[in-house]
Amino acid sequence: MNLPPLIQSFVLHFGEMGSRWGINRTVGQIYALLYVSPEPLCAEEIVEALGISRSNVSMSLRELQAWNLVVLKHLPNDRRDFFTTPDDVWQILRTLAEERKKREVDPTLSVLREILMQPPGSPRERYAQERMAEMHGLIEQLTTWYEDVKRLETERLANLLSLGSKITRLLETKDRIVTLGRGRKAGKKQAGEQVRLVAPDDGAQ
Amino acid sequence: MNLPPLIQSFVLHFGEMGSRWGINRTVGQIYALLYVSPEPLCAEEIVEALGISRSNVSMSLRELQAWNLVVLKHLPNDRRDFFTTPDDVWQILRTLAEERKKREVDPTLSVLREILMQPPGSPRERYAQERMAEMHGLIEQLTTWYEDVKRLETERLANLLSLGSKITRLLETKDRIVTLGRGRKAGKKQAGEQVRLVAPDDGAQ
DNA sequence: CGCTGATTTCAGTCATTTCTGAAACAACAG
DNA sequence: CTGTTGTTTCAGAAATGACTGAAATCAGCG
Numbered sequence: 001m002n003l004p005p006l007i008q009s010f011v012l013h014f015g016e017m018g019s020r021w022g023i024n025r026t027v028g029q030i031y032a033l034l035y036v037s038p039e040p041l042c043a044e045e046i047v048e049a050l051g052i053s054r055s056n057v058s059m060s061l062r063e064l065q066a067w068n069l070v071v072l073k074h075l076p077n078d079r080r081d082f083f084t085t086p087d088d089v090w091q092i093l094r095t096l097a098e099e100r101k102k103r104e105v106d107p108t109l110s111v112l113r114e115i116l117m118q119p120p121g122s123p124r125e126r127y128a129q130e131r132m133a134e135m136h137g138l139i140e141q142l143t144t145w146y147e148d149v150k151r152l153e154t155e156r157l158a159n160l161l162s163l164g165s166k167i168t169r170l171l172e173t174k175d176r177i178v179t180l181g182r183g184r185k186a187g188k189k190q191a192g193e194q195v196r197l198v199a200p201d202d203g204a205q
Numbered sequence: 206m207n208l209p210p211l212i213q214s215f216v217l218h219f220g221e222m223g224s225r226w227g228i229n230r231t232v233g234q235i236y237a238l239l240y241v242s243p244e245p246l247c248a249e250e251i252v253e254a255l256g257i258s259r260s261n262v263s264m265s266l267r268e269l270q271a272w273n274l275v276v277l278k279h280l281p282n283d284r285r286d287f288f289t290t291p292d293d294v295w296q297i298l299r300t301l302a303e304e305r306k307k308r309e310v311d312p313t314l315s316v317l318r319e320i321l322m323q324p325p326g327s328p329r330e331r332y333a334q335e336r337m338a339e340m341h342g343l344i345e346q347l348t349t350w351y352e353d354v355k356r357l358e359t360e361r362l363a364n365l366l367s368l369g370s371k372i373t374r375l376l377e378t379k380d381r382i383v384t385l386g387r388g389r390k391a392g393k394k395q396a397g398e399q400v401r402l403v404a405p406d407d408g409a410q
Numbered sequence: 411c412g413c414t415g416a417t418t419t420c421a422g423t424c425a426t427t428t429c430t431g432a433a434a435c436a437a438c439a440g
Numbered sequence: 441c442t443g444t445t446g447t448t449t450c451a452g453a454a455a456t457g458a459c460t461g462a463a464a465t466c467a468g469c470g
Contacts, residue, residue: 004326004327004329004330004333005326006320006323006325006326006330006333006334007329007330007333009316009319009320010316010317010320010333010337013312013313013316017309017312017313019456020227020308020309021226021227021309022225022226022227024427024428025428026428026429035336035340036332036333036336036337037333038329038332042446043446043447044446052429052430053429053430053431054430054431054447055429055430055431055432055447055448055449055450056428056429056430058447058448058449059428059429059448059449062448079437079438079445079446079447080445080446080447081446081447089339089340089342089343090343093343093347103225104222104225104226107218107222108218108222111214111215111218112215114214115211115214115215118211120211121209121210121211122209124209124212124243125209125211125212127241127243128209128211128212128215128241128242129211131240131241132215132241134294135240135294137294138294138295138298141363141366141367142298142366144366144367144369145366145367145369148369148370148371149369149370151370152370152373156370156373158346159373160370160372160373161346161347161349161350162346162349162350163372164349164350164353164354165353165354165356165357165361165365166353167365167368167372168357168361168364168365229457229458230458231458231459247416248416248417249416257459257460258459258460258461259417259460259461260417260418260419260420260459260460260461260462261458261459261460263417263418263419264418264419264458264459267418284415284416284417284467284468285415285416285417286416286417
């Protein structure tokens with residue numbers, strides 16, 4: 001491996017991480033290398049940088065393309081394929097989330113649904129189905145949330161993140177205010193459907 | 206493998222998923238089996254159900270314990286170890302998130318920080334550091350959000366999820382209202398610090 | 411103690427995955 | 441068409457990871 005030390009550490013770490021994930025070491029390393037390279041790289045450059053075989057690079061790039069994690073570029077007057085990663089880290093995050101969902105979550109949901117359709121043949125299966133239903137419900141809640149927030153523009157998404165749990169404090173407050181303002185019972189938080197916000201130190205308290 | 210068909214499908218699927226993840230097939234299967242079993246199981250029962258060696262079960266249970274995904278129970282007058290998974294799926298989710306963060310995110314953050322401390326030796330390294338800084342920033346935003354919301358009680362967390370992106374509509378609305386109500390400039394969303402909520406069709410519009 | 415029943419460890423075997431080099435393939439220029 | 445440059449495929453080698461059985465260890469109990 002023939003790389004400046006800073007970059008080498010990064011590449012090696014991603015190789016490690018890659019293998020701890022489903023994706024293999026080489027794929028991780030190539031991705032890391034592309035990520036920190038200012039210009040697109042061709043296969044041969046990757047071979048030299050990482051000291052691995054040409055064919056390995058080819059297969060790994062293929063894998064990265066299957067994940068949509070890498071973009072193919074062509075320079076004028078050059079038949080070689082050049083590769084980069086998208087510039088925007090948020091975009092990368094989205095792609096990653098989408099692909100992992102597709103490969104891991106969706107198949108699981110469909111297996112669960114299929115099993116849940118079948119009539120249980122014993123109390124033991126009956127119980128198992130209940131448990132699976134719980135799991136199914138949880139995953140569905142999470143994916144619904146995901147499907148919802150993934151459409152946000154990045155700036156909004158970042159805002160939502162930085163809000164974090166604070167929003168729930170607002171919900172509590174809302175309950176209180178609703179109670180005061182209208183004599184309605186608190187609790188039953190059909191949360192957030194069409195509430196409106198008001199500036200600090202304003203209005204009802 | 207000696208299991209009712211419904212349960213077998215589930216167990217096999219989790220084995221598959223396990224290997225697509227870092228965790229191996231057997232570990233996935235054992236977890237799935239424990240998850241759908243109404244009573245805690247001892248090692249020998251797992252051996253019979255899955256048709257694998259005793260020592261493999263022992264090692265895999267060890268691994269599951271390391272992940273805190275499994276709880277050890279002792280029945281009175283029985284020296285054997287019995288295992289279950291926690292009942293609450295939300296709790297399971299929390300554990301999973303926590304452990305994955307510990308194993309995947311934290312080490313990455315620390316590698317990134319370490320690399321970012323070092324002076325770049327070339328323009329190439331300079332650029333690489335910029336990219337790493339972007340990645341570091343993103344991961345930090347995500348973990349900050351995570352650290353924040355993970356403390357919520359389950360009910361609140363579920364509410365937050367079901368709100369999803371709706372909350373950003375509130376933020377937009379807030380900007381508008383703040384503008385109307387106080388003549389402040391919109392934009393610059395130092396979002397949500399101490400805003401208050403008001404019931405629908407109430408107050409300022 | 412030393413026996414019993416249970417669990418863990420570990421060295422070696424087996425299986426899977428990753429990686430390579432050679433060969434096939436593709437695109438283009440002359 | 442033929443030579444050149446670049447990419448992909450693929451069968452087998454190398455490396456890694458999973459699994460097993462035998463032996464070691466542990467925890468109670470008479």
